[in-house]
Every structure is written in C-alpha cells, then in structure tokens.
Amino acid sequence: MSSLRSEKTIVDIAEELELSVSTVSRALNDHPNISAKTKERVKKMARKLGYRPNAMAAGLRNNKSKTIGLIVPRISMFFPATISTIIQNKLQEFGYNLIICQSNDSLEQEIELANTLYSARVDGLAVSATLYTTDFSHFDIFKQQNTPIVFFDRTPKDYNVKVIKGDDFLGGYKATEHLVEKGCKDIVHISGPLTCNLYTERLAGYKEALQRHKLPYKKHRVFFHELTRENAWQTAEKIFAQKPYPDGIFATNDTTAITILEYCRKHGIKVPEECKIVGYSNDPRTEIITPSITSVDQFPATMGERIVAALMDLIQARHPAAYRHSQEIVPIQLVERESSGGTGWEIPDPVSNGKTAVATGATAKAVKKKK
Amino acid sequence: MSSLRSEKTIVDIAEELELSVSTVSRALNDHPNISAKTKERVKKMARKLGYRPNAMAAGLRNNKSKTIGLIVPRISMFFPATISTIIQNKLQEFGYNLIICQSNDSLEQEIELANTLYSARVDGLAVSATLYTTDFSHFDIFKQQNTPIVFFDRTPKDYNVKVIKGDDFLGGYKATEHLVEKGCKDIVHISGPLTCNLYTERLAGYKEALQRHKLPYKKHRVFFHELTRENAWQTAEKIFAQKPYPDGIFATNDTTAITILEYCRKHGIKVPEECKIVGYSNDPRTEIITPSITSVDQFPATMGERIVAALMDLIQARHPAAYRHSQEIVPIQLVERESSGGTGWEIPDPVSNGKTAVATGATAKAVKKKK
Numbered sequence: 001m002s003s004l005r006s007e008k009t010i011v012d013i014a015e016e017l018e019l020s021v022s023t024v025s026r027a028l029n030d031h032p033n034i035s036a037k038t039k040e041r042v043k044k045m046a047r048k049l050g051y052r053p054n055a056m057a058a059g060l061r062n063n064k065s066k067t068i069g070l071i072v073p074r075i076s077m078f079f080p081a082t083i084s085t086i087i088q089n090k091l092q093e094f095g096y097n098l099i100i101c102q103s104n105d106s107l108e109q110e111i112e113l114a115n116t117l118y119s120a121r122v123d124g125l126a127v128s129a130t131l132y133t134t135d136f137s138h139f140d141i142f143k144q145q146n147t148p149i150v151f152f153d154r155t156p157k158d159y160n161v162k163v164i165k166g167d168d169f170l171g172g173y174k175a176t177e178h179l180v181e182k183g184c185k186d187i188v189h190i191s192g193p194l195t196c197n198l199y200t201e202r203l204a205g206y207k208e209a210l211q212r213h214k215l216p217y218k219k220h221r222v223f224f225h226e227l228t229r230e231n232a233w234q235t236a237e238k239i240f241a242q243k244p245y246p247d248g249i250f251a252t253n254d255t256t257a258i259t260i261l262e263y264c265r266k267h268g269i270k271v272p273e274e275c276k277i278v279g280y281s282n283d284p285r286t287e288i289i290t291p292s293i294t295s296v297d298q299f300p301a302t303m304g305e306r307i308v309a310a311l312m313d314l315i316q317a318r319h320p321a322a323y324r325h326s327q328e329i330v331p332i333q334l335v336e337r338e339s340s341g342g343t344g345w346e347i348p349d350p351v352s353n354g355k356t357a358v359a360t361g362a363t364a365k366a367v368k369k370k371k
Numbered sequence: 372m373s374s375l376r377s378e379k380t381i382v383d384i385a386e387e388l389e390l391s392v393s394t395v396s397r398a399l400n401d402h403p404n405i406s407a408k409t410k411e412r413v414k415k416m417a418r419k420l421g422y423r424p425n426a427m428a429a430g431l432r433n434n435k436s437k438t439i440g441l442i443v444p445r446i447s448m449f450f451p452a453t454i455s456t457i458i459q460n461k462l463q464e465f466g467y468n469l470i471i472c473q474s475n476d477s478l479e480q481e482i483e484l485a486n487t488l489y490s491a492r493v494d495g496l497a498v499s500a501t502l503y504t505t506d507f508s509h510f511d512i513f514k515q516q517n518t519p520i521v522f523f524d525r526t527p528k529d530y531n532v533k534v535i536k537g538d539d540f541l542g543g544y545k546a547t548e549h550l551v552e553k554g555c556k557d558i559v560h561i562s563g564p565l566t567c568n569l570y571t572e573r574l575a576g577y578k579e580a581l582q583r584h585k586l587p588y589k590k591h592r593v594f595f596h597e598l599t600r601e602n603a604w605q606t607a608e609k610i611f612a613q614k615p616y617p618d619g620i621f622a623t624n625d626t627t628a629i630t631i632l633e634y635c636r637k638h639g640i641k642v643p644e645e646c647k648i649v650g651y652s653n654d655p656r657t658e659i660i661t662p663s664i665t666s667v668d669q670f671p672a673t674m675g676e677r678i679v680a681a682l683m684d685l686i687q688a689r690h691p692a693a694y695r696h697s698q699e700i701v702p703i704q705l706v707e708r709e710s711s712g713g714t715g716w717e718i719p720d721p722v723s724n725g726k727t728a729v730a731t732g733a734t735a736k737a738v739k740k741k742k
Contacts, residue, residue, distance in 0.1 A: 082447060285656055
C-alpha cells in the first residue's frame, strides 16, 4: 500500500507534535478533556500537513458529515434555485453545509448522483425528482443506512419517505377558476409529462374547475410537453393553429406562460383582450414582462424551511420508523397580474417591502380581504 | 470498533457469494480477468448489502472519484446558474459528475465549502470567488494533493492557478463608449466592491472610455454597492437625488440595471429619452422587460466549455507544475436594446434560432458587419 504514504494521518500529526495519537484524535474531535491550546496546535498542524479525516471512519464514529445533499432537476429554474438558497441558509443555522446536484431531468443522471452523494456520506438528502422518475429504488441505499430523505415538489406517490409539496390540485383549480371568473369560456391547459405528480394534480384541478363552472372538458384543448422554452413555442404553434383560438390559457409552468405570451406578441394576438394567460410558480420574470403574467405562488421560502425542519427532525430520530410515507402540503396563492385582466403591475419598492411573502393563515386571509 | 460492524465491506460480499475477497475487489473495479457474469453477481450483492466503497482507498488507488466540485457565489444568479449547467453537461461527456456549492458571497462559507469538497475527494475544483476573497490560501489543500483548480469570472490576481474570465476591461469600455455614441455626456457608473477583480476592471474600462472621448471623470458619478436588488434601489435614490440627473448609467450587473429601470418607471424618469441604461451579463430578464435593457454578453457557454477543457487537461497532467498563474480571456459582446436607444426587441423564435450564441472570431465579425 505504498500509494497510501502520501496521505497524512493522525499518526503524522502526533509525531510532528510529539503528542499521543489519542490526544490528536480527541483534539480533532473537540473532546472537552483537551485544552483549547492543544486543540489549536493540533488543528494548525493538521492544516499544515494537508490532513483530511477519513470521512468513512469519522462519519461512522459520530454519524455526522454535517453535510446535506440536494438533487434538483435544473438549478437554472427559478423554483429549485430559490429553494436551494433557502435550504442552504436555513441549514447554516444548524451548522450544516449543502452540496447541490442537478439531474437535468435525466433518470440516469439522478441514479448516478444518488450514488455520488451516498459515497460523499451526506447526513441527509432532499430530492425533487426528474419528470420521469416513477421507480425510486435507487434511493434505497440511503434508507439502509438510516440516512433521512425528504422529497419535495416533484415527489413519489407510494415510496415510503417524507414528502413536502405545494397544493397542486388547488393551484390548478384556482388558476382555471380565475380565468373563468375573468370571462373565459374555452380554456386551454398546457401540462407536463403525467409521470410527474405535479402535473397530474394541476390537470385534475383544471378539470374540477371546469366541471364546477359547467364548462365542457375538451381533450383537444389539453397539451402535454416537456416544459422547456423550445417545447412551449411549438405548443403555441399548435394551439393557435386551432380555430377558433382559445380565450384563456393555463400553463403549468411560467417558462411556458412567458413563451406563449411572446408568441402572442409576435403574432399580434392581444393579451389579455383576445386571450388571457395564467402561469405557475410566480417566477420573477412574470412580474417584469409586459403585460405582467398572473401566476401561482408556491411559497418557496416556506417549503425550504419545512424541508430543513423535516431533515433535522429525521436526523435526530435516525430510525427506520422514520421511513413512512407522509405528506405535508404547503399552501399556494394566485397572484393576479395583467395577463388575465388583473390589475397592472405596481412596481414594488424592494427596500421597504420587497421581502418574499410567507404564506400563513393570517397573511393569506389578509391578502383575500385586501381584494 | 464495534460501530464499524454495520458498514458492509467486500469481505461480507465475498462471504455471501463464497468468492475470494480479491475476486470481489477485482469484480467491483471491472477488472478484465473477471467474467461479466461474476461482475454482475458481485455488483448485485453489493447493492443488496448497501456496500459503499471506501472513497479514500478507492480514490488513492485510481486517483479518481469522477466528481468535480464547483463553488459559485449564488446559484440563483443567471450567470453562475448557466455556467453550472454548461459545465455539468460538458463534464458528462467525460464521465464526470458535478457537485455544486454556493458561498453566498461569504468568505467564511467559502472556506468551509472548500473543506467539504476536499473531504468529498473531488478530482478537480472550479471556483468563482466571493466578492471579498483576497486571500486564497484555503485552496492550498487541493494543491497539496495535486487536485486541479480552475478559477473563473471572479478570479485571483496573483494566486497560482489557471484563470478563465471574461474581458471585463473591454466590457466596461464598450458599455461606456456605447452610451457616449448614443449622445450621453454625463455617465454614472455603478460598480461592485473593488476587492473583486471584475469590478475594478470594468471601472477601468469606464474611465478609459471617458478619457478617449474627452469626457471628464467625476468621482461623485461613481457608486459602489453589493449588487443586490435592495442595494440597487438605494443607489438609485442616491443617483437621482443629485441634480442634474445623469443622462446615462452603466451598471456593472443586470440586477442593478433592472432595478434602476424599475426606479425610473416608478418615478416617471423616461428611459431611454431622459436617461439611458446599460447593464452587464445579458441576463434573460433584460430581454423581456420594457424597455428591454442593453447589456454585455459574457458567453457563459464558451466559458463553461473552456473551464471543463482546462480541468480535463489538468487532471491528465496532475502535476504541481500545473499550478502556474495563467489567464485565459473569453470575449464579450455588447447587445444593444431599447434602454440605450438601440433597436427594439425582436422577439426571438426559440425553435429556429434561440440557441445561445458562442463567440468566435467569425460570429463576432458577422455581428459587427450586421450593424
């Protein structure tokens, strides 16, 4: 094992400082019996020698790498990016670091990243799955080591884990009902792949709203695509190839809503006069585009905080019994803007009131009353 | 070491399958002398037992964890988010995974994350530093193990590493000169903290452009802030408290440019008629806001590809001699839009021509000719 020689161990530190190995070990682990001065000497030497603790041994000893792994589909999307930042800030309060991986909506990548994070010996895992993950068994390895897993946003239906998600059924319902209330009678829904729970639930909400308001459900008015900008443009072409045009469009993500609006602008279709648009996620871009786009806020701050709270609870419990399927729902809220004939964009003053709202019963009520 | 018992080793796999330990080891490492059938049996059992290879030992044996670490200031910003995705996609072609960490512009966090990624035994590291990193010695640990490091965008001046960055001096120069050409005579520059190389260089470009065009440099027309939305709003208040107003503003990032535009809209200051605005980064938001904002494209696709190429070269070389300070410059390009009196927004058709442009001598020339 001569190749091991270049790697410094606590024996090297002990030799350099003429201390016992156990003293060095305890100093590195902040043992109370070791003086602050010795700890400092040891840590300084450890840094100097480029010593790195054996993550496996250290992890097994105290069960803590103090690192959480996060897998999201695409870090460039508003919702995962915001959630990542909130999770990281919250974790810091608990003394944990965050390492982030993106699956690019590839199941193959997700499986590989699960293994990478497993080898990195994270203390817990938060996952928003790919559009196509229906078998979640690549996460079993974490369960076997009692490493907590929390799924959020894109979540499994029947895999035994803690799930934290938005109220997607209600979101789909409210988005559609809002269009009905604004006078739409022929509403297109643009959905994502139905392998992903979010989109089935929002679609169900759309159907329910049509039914309640006695509007017919028309199969040819529902489109499925992969929610990218390119797909959305092609979907827009299909939608406006149908005559007559729909008078309302509920898109299941904001990238799609923005692209549809761009298509309408390019082809002289007046929004909201001829066709109203509602998106989903409350991406900041919906606020700065003209006309501004009505969307559904999923309160990423609330969701991020609950994810961290759940992980910390599970890390404390660290017991197989923690692996039950349980689901926590974060509220949603429709944010009315110009694209659905709502009020115009009131430019927010970011200094006095630009903070991200957190949905609670109280504020939700206050918002309703204001309307 | 009784706590070690729960961790499965190759001995357990060997016992379960009644194979020798060396066969199991070679099977797990895809040794050519082991049959495909045995490899499959071993790997299946490894999965079943929840076996994880000792990252340290495995890493030392073949020097490869096949994982690259990335530290960026904020993943929610357009430029780092785009770069991350490009780096990941490119790395995949080489069979590498990416784990991403964000420093939140905190030096303390950056030091901790360097240690986290060091313990995770990444094969290489790409870093865009915090606004305040001037001492880079927390990255020395990687050098001691001959682990390649590439800095990009926010980079050290005199730390011995490979640096890949945009042409910030030229960017600052072109942005300012463009405002001069559009008739501005009194141009504000909003800069970032001068601890960060990007902002000193863009500021130097601004000064150079003023000088070349015989416009006076006025100290009270240069503002420094931390480049967040809140800071930008406060800076806008300071700028427009000065009478007369400036007739042009060059902001060193797009978040600032967007916020300045919002401030102008809210206070009835006409853009571009009364005051022209140029941002930096070519964030997609600059394209969808009204008026659309002129900005400087930094070609993240090109930069991301060069980062990966440099890492792969350095991994191959894996030699201390690789740690020289060398700097590679990625070109920039001014993208003219409405906020500086440029042409209006031509809505791009993302299907036929929505691909991110990659700057090459040829395309840069073509763009120039078109103008």
